[in-house]
Amino acid sequence: MTTTRERMVFLDGSRLIIEAMARAGASAYIGYPITPVNWLFAGAKQRIPIALEAPDEITALQWSAGFSSAGVFPVTASAFPGFALMIESINMSFMMELPMVIILAQRLGPSTGSATTGGQGDLLLLRGCISGGYSLPVFCPSNLNDCWDMAAASVHTAVNLRTPVVLLTSKEMVMTNQNMDVSGLKDVQLAERHLHEGNGAYKTYGVNGNLAPPFLPLGNDLHQVRLNSSTHDMEGITQKNSPEALGNTERLKNKIEQSIDDYTYFDHDPDEGADTVILTYGISAEASREALGLLRANGESVSLLVMKTLLPVPPRIYEMLEAYDHIVVVEENIAGLLRELLYGNHQHDRIHGVNKIGHMITPQEIAEGVRQCRKPS
């Protein structure tokens, strides 16, 4: 007996991420080996037209910036130790407005921690990694399907907004094999940079309407391009703190935040009349989905909200959370990073956490967390 299923394969998240990014237009991958991004690197070597081994992570980001300034879309990947080394260069790329994607696969920290153990410990690092507190767009896949969709969204957002984007994932997402019918994957469009056209005057950071300036590559024959990592005016000339230069820097904040609705992704599974919502992201999302099933099967009403756009925090998330008396935030860390991101250091009684390190949080632990928070104290 043969049942026709279009295309069932056994694969990991790394493969989906690289393939989706390649289709969206990633044409250089600059890698430096670190667990758990091994399979991303291996996939990129087969798939991305230029796949290079950089001697260290600072170089990886500098090469990425060089590629991007020449008009080639670069991707790199690391875990916390390498990402930490990249941060100054990510700031540079943010300031120069160079599109690229940095994949950050989380593992257990602090420091080198445990290379082959998953974790969710880097969210607040991303929130604070641009000096001045500006947000980088950060996407986070919650399952294999999202590996595809969020990888494509990362490239498109980076190109549309002329900015580095982080795809935040975890060891468990990129190094676990699962069956998947890949015939159901969405088509990925090629992301194309908005170019400056014609012979009219060009200012590298000149904008009209759209907050992301039109692009021209370094070395083009028509217009001088001035990319600059220091505070600069619209032409790209370094200025200490002139109104024009400070205005340009402010634009970087507005550029990312203004169009957040265009790149807000989430799964909301509301239960009619539920007073409690499980709020989660990334590798804890699948256990939360299973917990939802356990609770509902038991007649316990609960909703689920999985964030896929983590930064900047989409206003829609707060709107949805307003409806609940109890918010149970599930994440594989003990500090409660998403809780702190959303509600600060002085949290209201309605905010609860299910947290753990060293092992994935189980559906049973999540279900228990939901029950605990609803107990009258």
Place this chain on the structure above:
Amino acid sequence: MQEAILNDLKMPYCPGCGHTVANKSMSKALVDMDVHPLDVIVVSDIGCTGLVDPLLTCHTIHGLHGRAVALAMGIRMGLEHPDKKIIALQGDGGATIGLQHLLEAARHNLDLTLVVQNNMVYGMTGGQTSGLSSTEFKEPDRPESAVPGYDICALAHNAGAAYTARTFIGKDTAELWKEALSTPGFSLIEIVEMCPAYGLRKVQELHDVSDYESVISKNQRPTGGPHRAEGRSLLDALKPIEHTCEAPLDGRLEIIIAGSAGEAIQSAGDLLSTAGITAGLSATKKGDYPITIGTGFSVAEVILSRPPIHYTGIDCPDIMIVISQDGLDKVRSRIGEHTLVIADTKLGPELEGLAGPPGPTDLLTRDFRKTGGLKGAALAAIAYWLQDNGFLPIEALVEAASRHKHGDKMKVIIDKAVAA
């Protein structure tokens, strides 16, 4: 004649600063070579050298301290036009911070020119010495135990740079610029300079103090560049798994396979997963092994399930297949009350001796090494277990094996295990 690469703005440097002279030499060389400014990209570093940016009529990119060469490499690899000139400007401070990048550029021999303007101090931050300050160079706060500066020309040459030159400011360096800019591959010019504000003030002092003489050295090497290849779809590269038979399993089954490196534990896990999918189930698999993959334990965690699998973790498995002592040591603590343990004979005594679970009915031992050999013991155990309990039809395992490059050998092992 081409337009100059420098505009009319006043040089931003202190009177007598070497950078003024160096930049004029760069401009003269490019005009002499008839290079259009838009065919030039200047990559500038942090420090006084980088202040030249606003004066340039070419493309400019102003990055981080010490990283100009790395950034220039990225640009060169990304640019489609080999005829564009890429010039990275650094001071001695930047060259010290980014020494690795400099060596990397030389090693790759990418077509770009690095000019290190060595005035032996970090001028912008108040005159600290750098890795290129010489033994004899004195500055007020410098300890007596000064060490020689890096001979970056020798380092770059030994790393493979096509062209390296050291010169002292004061004579016309434009000829060296021209030679460097017209040499394919990586070229480096170190210009030993004055910094009247914090360093030396006279050309003669530079000669007196420098650890190294003027030099020109060359390597005959092919110019580097990235390899480009159109990749093949990573999805098309996967052979689809057809659903050809039915598994009786209704729920979820969690299986741990544990053995040692070299015992094909991971491929046994893949095979079992593929067999499950062949029989219409969902499957997940993850591997756990030490960083040194050639030695120690190897553990595969497989979940087979009728409902779609969300949570991919296993705490206490339903089935544990243990082939070696390394594997047992790794997973022993995860044996639970309901775990069925299938183990190689030689592990039997230890497993029977475990206090508490598993009970005698939950332990099966066979000489799987005899059936499967070193690399086939785990597969033999899987085949034996499937034959025994029927969670999956054995044909699903045979089908999965047939996809494998060692499929024929695997099928023999499956047959033997089933017959045993």
